[in-house]
Amino acid sequence: MKVLVTGGAGFIGANFVRQTVAERPDAHVTVLDKVTYAGNPASIAGLERVDLVVGDVADAEVTDALVAASDVVVHFAAESHNDNSLRDPSPFVRTNLVGTFTLLEAVRKHGVRYHHISTDEVYGDLELDDPAKFTEATPYNPSSPYSSTKAGSDLLVRAWVRSFGVAATISNCSNNYGPYQHIEKFIPRQITNLIDGVKPKLYGAGANVRDWIHVRDHNTAVWTIIEKGRMGETYLIGADGEKNNREVVELVLELMGHDPHDYEHVADRPGHDLRYAIDNTRLREELGWEPQFPDFRAGLADTIAWYRANEAWWRPQKAAVEAKYAAQGQ
Numbered sequence: 001m002k003v004l005v006t007g008g009a010g011f012i013g014a015n016f017v018r019q020t021v022a023e024r025p026d027a028h029v030t031v032l033d034k035v036t037y038a039g040n041p042a043s044i045a046g047l048e049r050v051d052l053v054v055g056d057v058a059d060a061e062v063t064d065a066l067v068a069a070s071d072v073v074v075h076f077a078a079e080s081h082n083d084n085s086l087r088d089p090s091p092f093v094r095t096n097l098v099g100t101f102t103l104l105e106a107v108r109k110h111g112v113r114y115h116h117i118s119t120d121e122v123y124g125d126l127e128l129d130d131p132a133k134f135t136e137a138t139p140y141n142p143s144s145p146y147s148s149t150k151a152g153s154d155l156l157v158r159a160w161v162r163s164f165g166v167a168a169t170i171s172n173c174s175n176n177y178g179p180y181q182h183i184e185k186f187i188p189r190q191i192t193n194l195i196d197g198v199k200p201k202l203y204g205a206g207a208n209v210r211d212w213i214h215v216r217d218h219n220t221a222v223w224t225i226i227e228k229g230r231m232g233e234t235y236l237i238g239a240d241g242e243k244n245n246r247e248v249v250e251l252v253l254e255l256m257g258h259d260p261h262d263y264e265h266v267a268d269r270p271g272h273d274l275r276y277a278i279d280n281t282r283l284r285e286e287l288g289w290e291p292q293f294p295d296f297r298a299g300l301a302d303t304i305a306w307y308r309a310n311e312a313w314w315r316p317q318k319a320a321v322e323a324k325y326a327a328q329g330q
Contacts, residue, residue, distance in 0.1 A: 001027045004070040006057050006103065007077030009033040011181040012117070014043035016076065016219040021049050032057060032066055033077065034095075042313055043180045057099035060106070067106035072113040072226060075103055078153075080119075081184060082146050083328070086270060089145035096149035097156070104160045107168070114168040115226050116157045120211070120236070121147035122172060125273035128209060133279040134172075136234045143271050154234075161232040169229040171222060173237040174278045177299065178215035179306040183314050184321050186245065187300070190252045191307045192314060193322075200253065201330060204268030206246030209275035213239040214293035224289045238278025239291040248300075255301050266330040 003020060007013040008031030020027050028049045033039045034056050044050055055062040057077045067073055077099060079085065079092040100116070107114040123134045124141030140155075142148040160166040177187045190200040221237040229235060243251075250260035283289045293299045307314065 002069060002071045003027055003029045004032060004066050004073045005029055006032045006073070006075045006099075007039070009035055009039035009041050009043055009052065010076060011038070011043075011185075012176055012215055012218060013076035014040070014180050015178060015215045016074065016222065017044050017050060018047065019216065019219050020223075021047050030066060030070065032063070037317075038081070038182050038184075040180070040182075040313070058094055058102050060102050063102050064106045064109070067103065067112055068110045070112055072115070073103060073107055074115045074117065074222065074226070075100065076117045078117070078150065080146060082121075082144050083269060085145035085149075089149075092145050092149045096146075096153050100153035100156050104156060104166060104168075108160060108164050108166050111167075113226070114157075114166060115222065116154065116168060116170045117222070118154050118170055118172045119147065119150050120172050120174050120238070120276045120278055121273065122151040122154060123276075126275040126277060128207060128275050130275070133277040134236060135279045136236055136282060143273055158232070167231050169225050169231065170234040171225055171237050172234065172278075173218050173221075174211035174213050174239070174241070174276055176215045176218050177212055178303055179310070180313070181215075183317055184324075187248065187252070187303065188307060188314070189321070190249055191256070191304050192318060194252065194256050194258065195308065195311070196318070200249045200263040201266045201325070202245060202249050202263050203266060203272060203330070205265070206249065207244055207274075208272055209242055209244045209277070210248075211238050211276050211278050212241035212243055212248075212296055213237065213291065214299045217291040217293050220292065221283060221289050224283070224287050228287045230286075235283045235287070236278050236280055237283060238280045239294060240278075240280070241294075241296050242275075242277055243296065251297065251300060252304070255297075255304055267328070
């Protein structure tokens with residue numbers, strides 16, 4: 001099996017590549033990654049049956065040739081950081097919209113199976129006291145340049161399925177955590193700050209709720225959808241891991257041997273969504289998927305251990321990340 005993974009040097013994509021070659025001895029993986037600040041070739045270095053092509057998913061010439069040589073395309077590549085999208089939306093439009101269009105045209109031309117990775121942020125947010133969760137039928141209501149371009153990319157996939165018969169599925173996943181995540185993101189930033197003796201930073205009051213899933217569970221679900229999912233369908237991936245940001249920071253502090261209340265409040269993000277929550281019923285009941293890491297505390301402890309043991313991977317990025325946040329008062 002020849003698998004093309006876009007964004008395979010990024011956090012979730014790199015974990016997907018590592019799982020694929022470890023668990024599927026028949027698979028050869030080609031990674032297409034622009035290797036921006038969020039893509040790190042070290043995350044997939046040394047893996048057998050993996051080739052890295054440095055290129056832009058929106059480059060039709062590069063993309064067409066790689067798709068033509070593939071059996072399945074898994075599209076992780078995306079600009080994904082909300083704060084960055086508020087400062088400059090243009091890369092989000094190019095990668096998330098133009099890049100997806102370019103891939104869809106290639107898979108349409110060559111008749112290749114396509115799976116599209118998306119986010120629960122396309123649905124907007126829920127009230128903190130609302131018992132509801134997002135389902136596949138929830139209307140889209142994105143609130144940032146990031147989530148709006150991801151919503152647009154989902155709609156492109158749906159249109160290409162209906163208009164051109166492209167063999168595609170979509171998954172919208174909740175917040176991931178685990179190894180190889182860029183340290184600008186919430187959980188690894190807190191962990192690496194504590195390793196450096198710096199208090200964690202908490203946006204606003206920390207009441208915003210996210211539905212956390214271990215990256216390995218996300219990627220197991222993706223393969224389940226590729227192999228068992230119905231063409232043209234959307235599946236929501238989540239592990240019933242709702243936690244507010246304050247709870248997460250306090251648990252990181254506790255697991256790293258600190259006072260759980262020893263953190264700093266910083267300015268909240270503009271338009272910060274209140275709550276995300278995934279109803280994964282279709283994925284469980286139709287496809288038989290179950291999370292392997294339902295215990296957030298245990299998964300977080302493993303993640304902390306990974307960042308402690310892999311300082312050489314994240315250390316070169318740390319000073320620049322903290323300088324950027326300091327300039328924003330965060």
